[in-house]
Amino acid sequence: MIDQNKILLTPGPVPIPPYVLEALARPMIHHRGPEFARTLETVRESLKQVFRTSQPVLIMASTGSGAMEAAMVNILRRGDRVLVINSGKFGERWSKMAAVYGLRLLEYCVPWGEAADLGKIDSLLKEHPDCKAVFCQACETSTGTVHPIREIAELTAQLEDGLFVVDAITALGTMDLPMDEWHIDVMISGAQKAFMLPPGISFIAMSERAQGRIQTSDLPVFYFDLKNELKAYRKGETYFSSPVTHIRALEVVLPEISGANMEKRITRCRALMNFTHKVCRAWGLTLYSKNPASGLTAVAVPDQIDGQHLRDLIEDRYHVTFMGGQDQLKGRIIRVGHIGYITDDDIKQGMMALGSALRDLGYGISSDILRDAITTHEVELH
Numbered sequence: 001m002i003d004q005n006k007i008l009l010t011p012g013p014v015p016i017p018p019y020v021l022e023a024l025a026r027p028m029i030h031h032r033g034p035e036f037a038r039t040l041e042t043v044r045e046s047l048k049q050v051f052r053t054s055q056p057v058l059i060m061a062s063t064g065s066g067a068m069e070a071a072m073v074n075i076l077r078r079g080d081r082v083l084v085i086n087s088g089k090f091g092e093r094w095s096k097m098a099a100v101y102g103l104r105l106l107e108y109c110v111p112w113g114e115a116a117d118l119g120k121i122d123s124l125l126k127e128h129p130d131c132k133a134v135f136c137q138a139c140e141t142s143t144g145t146v147h148p149i150r151e152i153a154e155l156t157a158q159l160e161d162g163l164f165v166v167d168a169i170t171a172l173g174t175m176d177l178p179m180d181e182w183h184i185d186v187m188i189s190g191a192q193k194a195f196m197l198p199p200g201i202s203f204i205a206m207s208e209r210a211q212g213r214i215q216t217s218d219l220p221v222f223y224f225d226l227k228n229e230l231k232a233y234r235k236g237e238t239y240f241s242s243p244v245t246h247i248r249a250l251e252v253v254l255p256e257i258s259g260a261n262m263e264k265r266i267t268r269c270r271a272l273m274n275f276t277h278k279v280c281r282a283w284g285l286t287l288y289s290k291n292p293a294s295g296l297t298a299v300a301v302p303d304q305i306d307g308q309h310l311r312d313l314i315e316d317r318y319h320v321t322f323m324g325g326q327d328q329l330k331g332r333i334i335r336v337g338h339i340g341y342i343t344d345d346d347i348k349q350g351m352m353a354l355g356s357a358l359r360d361l362g363y364g365i366s367s368d369i370l371r372d373a374i375t376t377h378e379v380e381l382h
């Protein structure tokens with residue numbers, strides 16, 4: 001039985017608004033017909049606003065990792081040197097991909113939970129001016145940490161022929177990320193975050209320089225060949241069958257998250273973040289990240305409590321879904337999502353569930369303090 005009252009507070013997938021669910025349930029149409037062509041055109045124009053770019057934003061029928069791989073294999077040549085800023089599970093994914101494709105990997109391993117150090121990046125790039133690309137996450141979701149993207153873009157600009165590739169899968173729509181203004185060469189995102197869709201499509205936008213690079217890339221690629229996608233884009237199509245259902249739902253959701261509404265969405269994420277931070281502090285909990293993201297909060301689980309057990313208890317007894325930690329953070333953090341269709345009641349109930357489950361497991365906090373923190377800080381949500 002599906003629990004309709006369950007609250008989803010993970011950093012992706014995120015809760016989907018009813019109007020998007022309705023759009024997802026509409027009857028199928030063909031992806032080469034005129035009706036879909038109009039939808040695709042509208043969607044493409046709005047996507048440019050979300051990415052804040054004048055360049056095409058390609059829609060890939062894959063999850064975000066597919067767009068990451070597409071970005072890497074299309075802009076590089078065999079044996080190229082790349083700098084990967086690896087600050088968690090998703091940064092590590094860039095490194096693993098670089099190894100698969102035989103790239104010369106220069107890896108900057110940032111301590112988990114910390115923002116990348118600009119001085120360190122500067123000296124790595126000065127030592128290795130032949131780097132052809134720098135890869136980074138705007139928000140490393142595994143630790144809930146943001147990186148100084150604008151500044152890293154400025155540092156990358158010192159390379160003679162280096163592109164800056166940003167995984168904005170969680171970040172886009174939760175923070176300011178004007179792709180063209182900040183000179184980001186490739187920016188990617190995914191459906192199941194600020195776009196409030198089910199997982200299954202991803203987005204990739206490229207500067208003119210990056211589009212030039214893909215003409216000379218020689219890494220093996222078939223499905224993710226962006227030369228084909230760009231050609232199809234110019235004809236108003238996608239190269240393979242379009243993910244029609246997702247794209248029609250995207251048409252409905254984009255007005256809600258682009259233009260003036262984008263600022264509102266970013267403000268909402270910040271409000272949920274501020275509320276979560278303040279409640280956690282009032283309960284004596286520590287935040288894991290030293291540079292926290294507005295898309296999610298990683299809360300450190302008190303030492304005496306098993307984080308996995310805590311998460312299971314919250315799910316089974318309180319019907320709220322959070323994410324735990326991965327690898328070295330397994331059982332040590334709870335990740336609370338701030339993206340998507342989250343009402344004030346959802347976040348308040350979600351936090352109450354976290355506090356109550358902590359209490360159930362012996363964390364020394366009274367039920368008064370538990371409740372008071374929520375009522376005192378709910379002002380952050382307005």
Ligand SMILES: Cc1ncc(COP(=O)(O)O)c(C=O)c1O
Binds near residue numbers: 065137142167168190
């Ligand atoms: C920052 C980041 N990069 C990459 C991914 C991978 O995306 P997907 O699971 O859609 O392949 C995620 C997924 O949560 C993510 O948060």
